[in-house]
Amino acid sequence: MIQFDAVHKRFPNGTTAVHDLTLDMAEGGVTVLVGSSGCGKTTTLRMINRMVEPTSGTIRVGGKDVTRQDAAELRRSIGYVIQQAGLFPHRTVLDNIATVPLLLGHGRRKSRARAAELLETVGLSAEAGKRYPHQLSGGQQQRVGVARALAADPPVLLMDEPFGAVDPVVRAQLQDELIRLQQELSKTIVFVTHDIDEAVRLGDRIAIFRTGGHLVQCAAPTELLARPADDFVADFLGAERGLKLLSLKTLAAVPQGPAPEGGPWALVLDAANKPLHWASGDAELPVRPLRDDDSLLSALNESIASPTGLIARVDADGVLTGVSSRDDIHHHAGQAHTEARVAA
């Protein structure tokens, strides 16, 4: 969908921001560009909608060379989300979202109706539409930013560290929301971040950049974590990259059995067979039941926290289906690793 072919960007002050970049970004997938600051990831993103012009090489979106299109029209056909949302402070939330439809000449009524629809899509109330950006929280503003980018239903979405300025809890919510939206909309998304965990969480493919604008490795998260191309990538992924890989694997394949009777700690259930807590005499410890689609990483974590080394497994309704042991989880974690490294 988006193709970089031998793209070079040198700024007038002589620094090379992007060095000989050849990269294909697949249609309907999330490509995350990561790297430390000054590695050229943002420049790469901004060359797609011509906010920055390449020094040499070609960039095609949907097969068409971007530099041969009218810049303003190209930008209207590509959604763009930036850090701290970059909303227009003098326009209501609704009018902010309606920006691109209005530019495309869709008319005020139609554009606002579309904007109202999108408010709901990104999880904001209709009432929020009448407010001004400064009356919203950072997380809400960021949602408006996403809605604004989606307003004209562009096939491509560029996101430049969109969740960089919000606190970790809100960021996790926004990430979940984006994953949910993407399942619905299947946009071609290019996402810039310096946060490797965010990249692993959101990316179908991750492109790691090194200072000087060199692309070091571009691969699916599992492959990247299992087989980093060199020490730079390995360092960037961090010492816990083994655990990060587990965050991408689910618990489904780990065997489960009935909760054991006897022993010092017992799993207490409510009337509907939903786990409440672990109990031993008067002592109680919380239990965090896990579902099949939870990750191996959270299973490992819970098994360490659990007084019995057992995790409580539940179905979609929260009803206990069985328990799994620390050993089984550990065994599967190791197996997942080996598989990923061999397969990659």
Added chain:
Amino acid sequence: MTIDWSWIGDHTYDLTTLTVSHLQAALSAVLFGVLISLALAVVAHRIRPLRGFLLGISNVLFTIPSIAIFVLLLPVSGLTRTTTVIGLTVYTLVVLLRNTVEGLDSVPAKTREAAKAMGTRPLRTLLTVEFPLALPVIMAGVRIATVMSISLVSVATYIGDGGLGQLFTDGFQRNFPTPVIAGVVLTILLAVVADAALVAVQYVLTPWRRRRA
């Protein structure tokens, strides 16, 4: 100093005419000043090297004594309202130009960037994003320029115009304080009303700055 109320009663028509004429002169000057400043400020804002030059010129023009400006304009536009308005306009530029440039500077780079990235062309960005966001700072200048112009109109009495200023010469020549007092009071009143009106205009034009209850 006693006020001769009967003189005021006899001259309500004249006082009204002079007040309207006074206001017209001042507002025309502000209007032209705003138009010229908007155009020049865009140039000064986009082309950095011209900024100091244009602001410098507006400062220099401001230092020319007001009577001198009218005299200098006489060969061009004669003893007319045009001369009054040109003279006053020149003075408004010093505040209006500076405030308009500063207003444009105050537009967050991020917002301008967002407008561009959404596919807004430069002229539309200027009209629908930059000017509205610069408005509070521009309006602060407009208020000063308006009050200043209202007080300066009287100087144009020297070239036979001057609105309420004519009351001062009249009273002075006849050693009769009532017209002078009436002129001063009406001038102050005009300034206060005009300023309040501008505050109201700004309130209407910048809904995003109102605090919600």
